[in-house]
Amino acid sequence: MSLFNRSDKSAEAKPTEVKPADTKPFDPKTIDAKPRDVTVQPSSQTIKPEAAQKAESAPAKPVEPPRPASAAKPIPTPTPMKTGAIMASVISKALKITGELESTEDIQIDGQIEGDVRGVGVKIGQNAKVKGTVYGDEVELAGTIEGKIESKKVILASTARMTGDIWHQEIKIESGAYINGSLKPELGKAETRTTPKPAAANTPSVSPVSTTAAAATAH
C-alpha cells in the first residue's frame, strides 16, 4: 500500500497514511489474536466444551426453580431449543433408557442405558452405565460399560470401567482404567458382528450374554 501511495501521491501524504497502517496490525490484533486462538482450540476438541457449557447451564438454572414445572411453560422451552441447536444429544444422569439408541451425531451419555448405542462420537460420562454394545467412530469412556465396544478410536479414561471386549483400531488407556475383557485391534478386518464366539453361541439376545461368555473364555 505505502509503496503505491508514494508513487501516486505527493510526499506529504506518505507519513500520515503509513503510520496508522503500521500501528494497527501490531498492537491490537497481534495481542488479541493469541488469546483468541488459545480459546478457540479447546472448543474445537470434540465435546469437552459442550460438557462445560452444560455444567454452566446447570448452575444457571437454579435461578428459575421457584416456579414449579407446571407454571413455567414459556421459559424453559427456549433453553432446550438453544441447547438443541448447539450441542448433540445428551442423556443426562436422571435418564434411564431400556432399548436401542441410534444416532448420526455425537452423543453424551451420563445416564443408564440397557441396550445398544450407535453413534459417531460417543462420550460416556463418569456416572454413566451402559449394558450393551457401544458402536461408534470414537468412543470415550469414563463410566461403566458391560458389554462391548466397537469403535475405530477408543479412549478409556482413568475412571473407566469396562467389562467386555473392545474392538478397535486405535486405543488409548489412561492409568487407572479397569478392563475386564480383551482388546481386539482387528476391527473392520473381520466383519464386526460375525465373531466366531457369538456365532457359536448363537444367542439371539444381543450383547450381554455373548460378551460375558467371551469374557469368561478369555480368562
Added chain:
Amino acid sequence: MLTLARRSPVQRPGPAPAHSEDEVPPSFVGPGLGIQGALEIDGEIVISGMVRGRIAALRLVIASGGCVEGDVIAHEVVINGRLNGRIFAPTVSIEADAEVEGRVFHTNVTVARGARVSGRMPWRPISYFENLDKLPEMRP
C-alpha cells in the same frame, strides 16, 4: 418401574422436588438420534429426534421436528412436534406446530391455534395422575 407418581410434585408445591428437578440438566435427544425403547427420566427431556417407545418424565418437551411414537407420562408435556400415542399429564400444552394423534388425558390443556390434534382429550382430576404408579395400559 415408573416412580413418577411417588416422587411427583404434582400438587405439592414443596421446594425439595423442584430442586431435585433442576439439579439435573435436561436430557436432549438430538435431531440425529433415534431411540427405540423405554425412557425413564427423573427430570426433563427435550426431544428433537425420534423416539419409539414409552416415556416417563417429569417434564417432556417435543421440539418441533421431534417425533414420538408411544405413550407418555409426565407432569407436564409441551408438544411442538409430532406425537402418536397417549398422553397422561396434568398439564399439557400443544403448540402451534404440533401434530398429535391419540388420547390426551389431562387436567389442564392448552391447544394453540394451528395445532393438529386428532383424538379425544379426556379430562381427569389431578388425583388420577397422582395414582398413576405405572402406565395404565389397559385403562381407557
